[in-house]
Amino acid sequence: DTEVTQTPKHLVMGMTNKKSLKCEQHMGHRAMYWYKQKAKKPPELMFVYSYEKLSINESVPSRFSPECPNSSLLNLHLHALQPEDSALYLCASSQGPNPQETQYFGPGTRLLVL
Amino acid sequence: AQTVTQSQPEMSVQEAETVTLSCTYDTSESDYYLFWYKQPPSRQMILVIRQEAYKQQNATENRFSVNFQKAAKSFSLKISDSQLGDAAMYFCAYRSGQGAQKLVFGQGTRLTINP
Numbered sequence: 001d002t003e004v005t006q007t008p009k010h011l012v013m014g015m016t017n018k019k020s021l022k023c024e025q026h027m028g029h030r031a032m033y034w035y036k037q038k039a040k041k042p043p044e045l046m047f048v049y050s051y052e053k054l055s056i057n058e059s060v061p062s063r064f065s066p067e068c069p070n071s072s073l074l075n076l077h078l079h080a081l082q083p084e085d086s087a088l089y090l091c092a093s094s095q096g097p098n099p100q101e102t103q104y105f106g107p108g109t110r111l112l113v114l
Numbered sequence: 115a116q117t118v119t120q121s122q123p124e125m126s127v128q129e130a131e132t133v134t135l136s137c138t139y140d141t142s143e144s145d146y147y148l149f150w151y152k153q154p155p156s157r158q159m160i161l162v163i164r165q166e167a168y169k170q171q172n173a174t175e176n177r178f179s180v181n182f183q184k185a186a187k188s189f190s191l192k193i194s195d196s197q198l199g200d201a202a203m204y205f206c207a208y209r210s211g212q213g214a215q216k217l218v219f220g221q222g223t224r225l226t227i228n229p
Binding site: 058092103 | 158160210215219
């Protein structure tokens with residue numbers, strides 16, 4: 001089973017709202033990732049968690065706040081977003097953070113900021 | 115920094131025919147991993163095939179195979195007996211073997227299958 005689930009599938013929020021995206025995997029993976037994908041563009045890495053600790057932050061604005069409460073769960077808290085933050089947010093996981101580990105992606109959350 | 119280039123924004127192929135998607139990359143490293151992912155309209159990125167740079171043998175997965183030319187820094191994907199379900203955006207991706215955890219993606223090739 002290589003399933004990564006993400007909720008919600010779609011999200012519409014105003015610029016003053018606070019919302020959260022959720023990602024879950026039950027494959028025993030110890031590395032989890034957030035990617036942002038704009039329309040007709042490739043995914044871009046935002047954050048990496050290894051063994052529940054933040055290991056990479058790709059200079060993401062502080063209005064995006066990741067959280068990894070346990071090894072199966074990854075959240076992305078959103079606050080005071082801008083319309084240009086509208087995108088598909090993809091979560092991925094891998095067995096470990098090592099380069100040879102394949103990343104498995106979830107179906108994504110389509111976010112629209114009004 | 116590593117870069118990945120997919121020079122074909124769009125490709126089309128007749129059902130049951132063979133198509134090859136091209137990918138080139140730029141790196142000074144000798145240890146790395148290469149991947150092809152497909153992203154159908156359902157949006158989920160699905161791993162198609164992977165290649166370790168230290169392996170000379172080209173990877174194959176059923177109807178999918180790669181032509182890995184390390185010296186030329188080329189990593190093309192061949193899809194044989196194309197099926198309607200193969201229609202998707204295909205991304206080539208690079209991952210360094212030196213600890214960087216990010217996948218570097220190409221711009222993608224949109225593949226259309228004509229019945």
